[in-house]
Amino acid sequence: MFHADAPHLRILRLLRDEGAVSRAELGDRLELTRPRLLAEVERLVGVGLIAEAGMAASRGGRRSTLVEIHPRLRFAAVDLGASSIDIEVVNGRLEPVATYREAADIRSGPKVILQRVNELLAKARIDGAYERLDGVGIGVPGPVSFRDGVPVSPPIMPGWDRYPVRELLAREHGCPAVVDNDVNIMAIGERHGGVAHSVDDFLFVKIGTGIGCGIHLGGTVYRGIDGCAGDIGHIQVDANGPFCSCGNAGCLEALFSGAALARDALAAARAGESPALAERLAGAEELTARDVAEGAAEGDVTCIRLIREGGRRVGGVLATLVSFANPSMIVIGGGLAQLGHVLLAEIRSVVYRRSLPLATGNLPVVLSELGGRAGVTGAAVLASDMAFEQAS
Amino acid sequence: MFHADAPHLRILRLLRDEGAVSRAELGDRLELTRPRLLAEVERLVGVGLIAEAGMAASRGGRRSTLVEIHPRLRFAAVDLGASSIDIEVVNGRLEPVATYREAADIRSGPKVILQRVNELLAKARIDGAYERLDGVGIGVPGPVSFRDGVPVSPPIMPGWDRYPVRELLAREHGCPAVVDNDVNIMAIGERHGGVAHSVDDFLFVKIGTGIGCGIHLGGTVYRGIDGCAGDIGHIQVDANGPFCSCGNAGCLEALFSGAALARDALAAARAGESPALAERLAGAEELTARDVAEGAAEGDVTCIRLIREGGRRVGGVLATLVSFANPSMIVIGGGLAQLGHVLLAEIRSVVYRRSLPLATGNLPVVLSELGGRAGVTGAAVLASDMAFEQAS
Known part of the structure; x- marks a missing residue:
């Protein structure tokens, strides 16, 4: 062998x-x-x-x-979202020894955000989480050149294009660093410690502020030639659909994502179509996916319809990807996974109906097990892999 | 390293x-x-x-x-189409020393077809093309379990499901044999001796009787968990479209493929919409893609429209796949590649307009260089790889 x-x-x-x-x-x-x-x-x-x-x-x-x-080993795992910083310091078994989470706007730019990351890591050292780090892994919400360790033309990250994230983190902490796309690290995390444990070929679909897909093929993440493989949020699903932040019309994430759902929920509340949403809007300035989830749980027909329509859109794209990639599992994660089984049922129904029977004969479509921890878990796996590789 | x-x-x-x-x-x-x-x-x-x-x-x-x-080495490369058998016997440099091509209906079943393959190979031996074979590679027009060497639920190949193709060929010729999907071997062939030479990440899109896609990622063919990755012909592109041989409605290949184009050309000729097609239909019982290609070359508006509509359908699916897989090249092959630059221009236009700009910044969309020889070339590469691996 x-x-x-x-x-x-x-x-x-x-x-x-x-x-x-x-x-x-x-x-x-x-x-x-x-x-x-x-x-x-x-x-x-x-x-x-x-x-x-x-x-x-x-x-x-x-x-x-x-x-x-070695019980002394420590890795830093960082998951940057559009509006959050999640950090875990983990030991060599990848068990968390310190956890930090705070709101932060990725649009503040790399200097501000990375300085805050370094401050939080300095605090972790003072708190006794580590003496020195053996590796840093970081995920960012946009395309990444994995080889170069830099974001590449990330649409929602102004100022980050080709910013030397890996080099600066490696220098600051005196250890190997690795940068990847946020959905890729979620897929890696879910495979390490979640529902996709030891599954070689699966898709991790993140439905949150935006929509993205981590592609795990043959036991490894497939990143594509420019690092933007899996960027399925801007697939056009309706040429007559609403405009998207990318400038095109009818992209998947313009039709269904955290932002799109909030927009549609607000419209439904104002139009008097949903008692549950109207009640939640009274005394609030806006609605969120959580309001829709709660409304659906109470049986509000409009909330259920919004989730099902979204699931149908996502399912249509996934049916195409299943015919193309023939994976052995689909994992649904990200903030909108909280919409739960109504969403899942609709996605499953479309995927099973519209993909090749051979490809769906044994294709679980399941929710992420790690939820909000998938990203930091994957970043820790990447950081340790990188450190181990450099120990040759 | x-x-x-x-x-x-x-x-x-x-x-x-x-x-x-x-x-x-x-x-x-x-x-x-x-x-x-x-x-x-x-x-x-x-x-x-x-x-x-x-x-x-x-x-x-x-x-x-x-x-x-060794100059004595010989491999047999077989490309089974829906209606044809192509065979090359090649030397160790994969140069053809004998070539056979004849019509055959894959629906005749595995016994008849494989017996004919063996007869043609026996003829090649009598003709002096080889004394003994060192490997046999064969491509079939349907999903294949590469590991087991058998077709799996192939829709257009009645009687072939799980038929032991590899085992029978290996026993008959006393050498290693390998079975793969026809589009996969075309992709392998195009990478070995065609336009995708040494390209690691590309899609080979075959548009012929049906539509399929060979997925070459990270230097190797990706076959999916059930061997049906790349089966893009049955992606639904229009819920209100015509019925497909698979039983669903609006599949890509029900809208554009050799069969679909012949059907649409016949309808246009009968409706008096196309002088070029009407002229070709006079004295013939049916029309083919070649008639449409010739009509388009003469400037017939309906022929050009049929090709552009088809290109738009294919381009729409490919735009989705480009956003998903971020390949470095798309190669268009199969019988309908003869539609040439009108088709290519339309596919390009849709892909470039509807995929991520980052993914299309440097994405050639090109015609196959090997044409009808792509399949046997890839089968020869696979056969030799298999023989070399078993020489450990």
Whole structure:
């Protein structure tokens, strides 16, 4: 058998994902010869990435010693949204040791936002979350050149185009850094610790302020030639539809997204079409997706209709993508996943009706398990992968 | 640098694709140490896959001996269409040494069709094209489980579902065999010897009797979890459109394909809308895509309109796929590629207008270079890859 990844990477990932393991079991699991394994383990102990962890239970012969990912390791995981900063500092097992979340407008530009990220990380150090970082992973809400570590023509991120995010974070924290699109890190997170655990080929569809799709194929994220693969929010679904922030008309996210739903809910409330929404609008200046979700839960017909229409739009695009990509799972995440089973039922109905029967014979369409934590989880996975790769 | 492919595979592929190379150059190009390279070459000479080919020109020091893919190697490449069998017997450089093409109805079933394939290959042996085959590659017009070497629920291939095509061909010819979807082998062929040469991420769109898409990502064909990735012909583009052979309404290929174009041309001729088509229909029972192409070349407005409408339909689907997959090239092949630049111009126009600007900034949309030979070329590449892999 021929493995694409170097032995040290496979050892580190296994210890990260499964905890303390004996040398004997490591050798068996990774199909490494004993001398090769012992040499690699010794080297990784030497560079401080793994540590001894006592004796394993006996397997009959001589007892084997356990090794684990070094308990001192720390990674910073950052998920920048259109209007939020989420940070987790995690240990080598990717368990959070500190969590920060605050509102922030991505349009404030990279200097302001990254300074705030660094302040929060400095606070984490003072709070005792880490002494030094071994890797930083960050997701941003726009296309990214993964190779160059910079955002590329991100529509909702003025001032960020080709800004050297990776270089500045790596320099600031003296460790490897990695930058990716926010939906890609959510997909990676969901595969690491969520509903897509160990699924190789799946689509992660984020429906939030905008709409995007993380494409996980053959066990890895597919980013496309310009880093904008999965940018499905601007697929035109209705040539006569409303104008979109991108300048075109009838884009998917102009018809259904957090902003579109708020707009449609407001119109319905004002037109007297929805008692539930009218009641919520009294005393508020605007409506949100949460209002629509609550209205639907109370049985308000207009709220249910708005969600179903949205689900139908998303389902139509996903049916096309299922025929094209033949994935083994679709995960729905992002803020509008809170619309829950009404949304899911409509998406499923359209996908199952309009895609190839062969492609949908066994195709789960499910909600994200990690919810708001999918992004930071994926950023932590990327940060650790990057740090492990550089330990060769 | 860490290579995913074993050294013997890389040596064999380089010699297949580039001809005789000196041992010294092989070592340099493949970044193999001299002892490792010499051992691999000796082993491959021993098993009859490569042969000595004289002395190289001096590079200053001792002259290095050339090696080449063994001149005795022969692969059979088979491209089954809905109504045709194409066969090439090729040497180790994938140059054709015998070519057969004849009409055949895939609906005759696997026994009849594969018997005919074997008869044609027996004829090739009698004609002196080979003594024994080292690999057989075959493409079929439907979804394939690549791992199992069988067609899976192929809509236009009654009797072929899970028929053991690979096993029977391998047993018949005493060599490795490989089965893939016809559009996938066209994509592989176009990448090996056509316009997509060495392009890693591209879509090959076949517009013929039906419509399909070969998806080449990260240097390899992406087949999907059930082998039906790229089956874009049954994407619904118009809920009110004509019924499709699949039972749904408004599928892409019900609106534009060889069959759809013949139907629309006939209707236009009978309705007196097209002098060029009416003239061609006089004395014929039906019209074909070729008639429409000729009419368009003469400036017949209806013929041009039919092609542009078709291009608009295909372009709309491709715009969605470009936003999703962010490829670096789109290649248009199949029988309707003969519609040429009117078709291409319309597809381009829609794709460039409706996809993300970032994804189309540098996105060539081009015609297949290999035309009818794309399929057999790809089948030969697959057959040789398979034979080389089994030589480990």
